[in-house]
Amino acid sequence: MHKNKSVSLGSLFLAVAFLFSTITMGCAVRGSYRVYDSEHRDYHRWDNNEVVFYQRWEGETHRRHEDFKRRSRDEQNEYWNWRHHHEGDHDRH
Numbered sequence: 001m002h003k004n005k006s007v008s009l010g011s012l013f014l015a016v017a018f019l020f021s022t023i024t025m026g027c028a029v030r031g032s033y034r035v036y037d038s039e040h041r042d043y044h045r046w047d048n049n050e051v052v053f054y055q056r057w058e059g060e061t062h063r064r065h066e067d068f069k070r071r072s073r074d075e076q077n078e079y080w081n082w083r084h085h086h087e088g089d090h091d092r093h
Contacts, residue, residue, distance in 0.1 A: 035068075037080040044083075057082050 032047035044050060046068070057079050058065055068076065 037077075038073075039077045040080055040084060044080075053083055053086065054079065 032045055034043045035046045036043055054068060055065070057063075061078075061082070063075075068079070071079070
């Protein structure tokens with residue numbers, strides 16, 4: 001009977017660990033999405049890496065911070081033009 005309790009507790013612990021890892025991985029995936037760059041006809045993954053470049057662009061071009069999705073199409077195109085000319089361009093998808 002003692003062995004069955006150990007197996008049950010071990011199984012429970014394993015199930016909780018699996019559930020926790022699944023939940024936390026799901027949160028990470030929700031933090032990124034694909035954005036279409038119509039001028040260059042390609043997609044970019046908008047994730048923490050892209051946010052760093054975006055904030056750099058805002059600073060270098062003296063813009064106030066604004067969510068990328070709220071910017072005008074012209075400003076979005078300006079960003080993608082800038083982005084295509086800066087390092088890290090290899091991470092486009």
